[in-house]
Amino acid sequence: MRVLVVGAGGVGSAAAGIACRRDFFTRLVVADYDLARATRVIDTVGDERFVAAQIDASNAEAVAALCRAHDITHVLNAVDPRFVMPVFEGARAAGADYLDMAMSLSHPHPDDPFQRTGVKLGDEQFAAAPAWAAAGRLALVGIGVEPGLSDIFARYAADHLFSRIDEVGIRDGGNLEVAGYEFAPSFSVWTTIEECLNPPVIYEKGRGWFTTEPLSEPEIFDFPGGIGPVECVHVEHEEVLLIPRWVDAGRVTFKYGLGREFIEVLRTLHKLGLDRTEPVQVGAARVSPRDVVAAVLPDPATLGDKMTGKTCAGTVVRGLGKDFKPREVYLYHLVDNDWSMREYGAQAVVWQTAVNPVIALELLASGKWHGTGVLGPEAFDPQPFLDKLVEYGSPWEMREQ
Amino acid sequence: MRVLVVGAGGVGSAAAGIACRRDFFTRLVVADYDLARATRVIDTVGDERFVAAQIDASNAEAVAALCRAHDITHVLNAVDPRFVMPVFEGARAAGADYLDMAMSLSHPHPDDPFQRTGVKLGDEQFAAAPAWAAAGRLALVGIGVEPGLSDIFARYAADHLFSRIDEVGIRDGGNLEVAGYEFAPSFSVWTTIEECLNPPVIYEKGRGWFTTEPLSEPEIFDFPGGIGPVECVHVEHEEVLLIPRWVDAGRVTFKYGLGREFIEVLRTLHKLGLDRTEPVQVGAARVSPRDVVAAVLPDPATLGDKMTGKTCAGTVVRGLGKDFKPREVYLYHLVDNDWSMREYGAQAVVWQTAVNPVIALELLASGKWHGTGVLGPEAFDPQPFLDKLVEYGSPWEMREQ
Structure with missing residues (x-):
């Protein structure tokens, strides 16, 4: 390879x-x-x-x-x-x-952006699926941690834990803090604004994909590993587009544990128009307001050694277990920033994203995973992937709820 | 004249x-x-x-x-x-x-900005008071609405309503809304950031002037004229420096009815560093983040015909009445934007500021007000001023509390 x-x-x-x-x-x-x-x-x-x-x-x-x-x-x-x-x-x-690890970008519905989808995440890539299949080549899209490992958890639940899935809900949160800064996002603020202020997409069987208001339906999710309760809101994310293509589920959502503070920051930036990318005139200069926001904040790639805490990515699955009794589980993966900095010199969020495509490449190299066309992570057998995660020293876990 | x-x-x-x-x-x-x-x-x-x-x-x-x-x-x-x-x-x-209508700027205490004053508002002007007095000339400082009319209310209370004043608290609020904008300040956002994020100053007899945390001690004040309850916080303002020089009061504060939303916006701008005036590099351009915030928001001077609602400026005075019984009053002045736009083509906040120095000039021209040196509005007889306000078609009012 x-x-x-x-x-x-x-x-x-x-x-x-x-x-x-x-x-x-x-x-x-x-x-x-x-x-x-x-x-x-x-x-x-x-x-x-x-x-x-x-x-x-x-x-x-x-x-x-x-x-x-x-x-x-x-x-x-x-x-x-x-x-x-x-x-x-x-x-x-x-x-x-x-x-x-992220799919082609969406464009909101021109007339009804907060109810109907326009061009969805990945639409441009899936349009090319026949050409990839005809060429006998594989495009494995969305194989980071979210999307990626979160999709694999959904497929694992369908294969091994459930007889019927009513809802798959991705829940991502952490308790990372950056010493010396009043506010310092642990991931690109430009991208975070993009995904958090686009209309979030939801899937329901019989209705298909539809959108809602950005940052809507806040819920408090209790994350494992000592992270505890974090406020999560709907965010546009690839899993909602990928999972229903390969996993039979009544409903698929993605909620991001931004926490109250980050949600307020995003709301305020949007209210003031500071999330906009079109340049504005400021004295003699023309600048994009969103670029100014990124410029005043510290670069998250440089913050690893000032960070403490954990990040958690995972998938809630609710439905009927193999015994046909109601069951709800949270399949998740935790990374402690101290561990990822010590072991790899990479901050937790970045490391947690990067490990998944490396494992996927190894499975493709060995032939354990194979396929053609444009496929999501849930199109493949989840077991060898989850085994590799353990082998790489970063095990996944499951909580009955 | x-x-x-x-x-x-x-x-x-x-x-x-x-x-x-x-x-x-x-x-x-x-x-x-x-x-x-x-x-x-x-x-x-x-x-x-x-x-x-x-x-x-x-x-x-x-x-x-x-x-x-x-x-x-x-x-x-x-x-x-x-x-x-x-x-x-x-x-x-x-x-x-x-x-x-605003005094020379403050500079925070270099070591202890949120407890001790540094250079106070007006210090540079008061330092020149002997020279003005020696020349037989008058500098009447802070004669807008706040400072200005609010100071005159304090002097009026001392002269006519109270035998002892325990506290003078300026409270400013409104319910102005701008149609078509999610967020549109009715006054210069650059200046609002400046006054709201400087350390607020408080006066107490025996202790003198001291500072506290920006936007601190929130209280809900019920404004008259149908405005209703608005969240008010400590803000640096000239009245606190002026009133104790001429009015015997136990304590003097200024709280601005920014409302929950505006307070959150200011906190967020500060947290992200978007209130800063020092330029940052954004691509090839260098811009002041605060100038970018001002550039993305609409110019308040152009919003008068899209605004509705009222603005209220006033002074709470608490102590013992002339009968030596406990008394608390709110002396205030309301301007309805519909009225100021119809009568003068000026939006309410701007008109309410501008009427006061015009009245002061008229009183100086007639000789009803006279003096030399650097004087605040509370150094003069308040009665002729308040009478003129009525004559100008914009009466003041009083509420017993």
Whole structure:
């Protein structure tokens, strides 16, 4: 297996740091728009199988050319979701398989954005599914932690725990704190604004996909591992689009444990128009308000050693158990920032995202996972994946509710 | 009387619109950095006593030169408080009397900003009081609505209603709403951030002036005129510095009825660092985050015809009445935006500020008010002022509490 990782940011560099301990590949190219950033990753890894390259991820032909230059068999997309489509198309043009951790972007319904879907997350990718299948190639989309591991939990529940699933609800939360800052998000604030202020999507059997108000239906979810209760709200996320395609479920939702404080910050930014991306005139300068918000906050990739606490990703499944009695479980995965910093030098959220595509690549390399077309993580047998997670030193858990 | 109004913004132009109905002056020069803006005010007023001029309010010599060129007897400062000192000094250099509606700016205590005062509001002006007195000239500082009318209410209570005053508490609130905007402040957001996020100052007899945390000690105050309950918090304001100099009071506070929503917005802006004035790098541009906040919000001076509701400024006085029995009153002044727009084409907050210095000028012109040195509004007999307010069609009221 010869892998191209596009993007040497937090997740791309953590994936390199995880992969270098495994032997399922012979070549791993880390490419970034900024060659120096890619080179720093290679220098840190210190593994002869790794090389650095420069790439413009917005250009599908450049992606294809780099694949051909290195005889790439698998492209792992680790850049901003704005670049999903050119990387996806470049991989297919070069005859490589493709993996990503976020799907092609949505566009709200033009007239009725908070009730009806417009262009949904991943729609552009699924439109290309016949072409991928015809070419005998695989695009495994949404194989981070959420989407990714959360989808695998849903499939595991369907295969091994339930006879009927009434609801699958992804619940993500943590108690990460950053010392020395009054407010410091642990993930890209630009992306967090994007996903949290888009109309959230919900799936119901018989009704299909529909949308609701951003940050709506707050609920307090009690997270395990000492995290405790966190306020969660509806957020647009890929699982809602992926799970119903392969798992028979009455309803699928995603709620993000932003906590009261972050929710208020997002509401305020939106109310003032500071979430907007269109530039405004400020004196002689023209700037995007959302870029100004990102500029005044600390860069989350640099905060790992100031962070403490845990992050939890997981899936609530409710329905009838194999014994046809009502059952509800929470399948989850915890990462303690102290552990991920000590073991991998990566902060918890970034590490928890990056480990999953590395495991998927290893399963594809071994042939335990295989397929063609555009598939989600829940299209595959969950057991070998969950076993690998334990083998990688980061076990998953389950709570009966 | 020959008046120079420095600043043709909201308050300066409203003052011109009010003054043109009065006959106490023979010349009124409206000066602005932007001559076109001053000219628009003159064109709207259509009164031969008015002329427009260009001025750089940051330059005391330019202020003095303009005073001399027009034989100015009284300068009314209606620009941003950053320019108080040059306008104040320019007026004195030219031998003119001076009025303003906000005093020279404070600087927090370098070590202990939320307990001890540093340089207080007006300190720079009061330092020049001997020079003004020696020259036989008057600087009447803080003669808008708050400070201004609120100070006059305190003096009125001391003269006519109370034998002992335990506490004077200014309470300002409204129910103004702007149609078509989710969030639209009715006053300069730059200035609101400045006054609300500085350490608020409190006065107590025996202890003197001290500071506390911004936005602290929230209380719900029930405003009259149908406004109802609004959450008020401590804010730095001139009354706390002025009233104890002339009125014997046990304690003086200022609480601003920002309301829950505005308080949350200010807290969030501060938490994220978006209140900062030092520029940050955003791509190729360098911008002040506070300027970006102002740029994304609508300009309050342009919102008058989209606004509805009332604004209320007033003074709570608590102590022993003339009969030595416990008494508490709220002396207040309400302006309905519909009325101020219909009568004067000025939005309520701006009009309520501008009427007071015009009345003060009229009382100085008639000799009913006179004095030398640097004096606050509470240094003068309140009765003729309050009578004029009624005569101007905008009566004040009192509520026993």
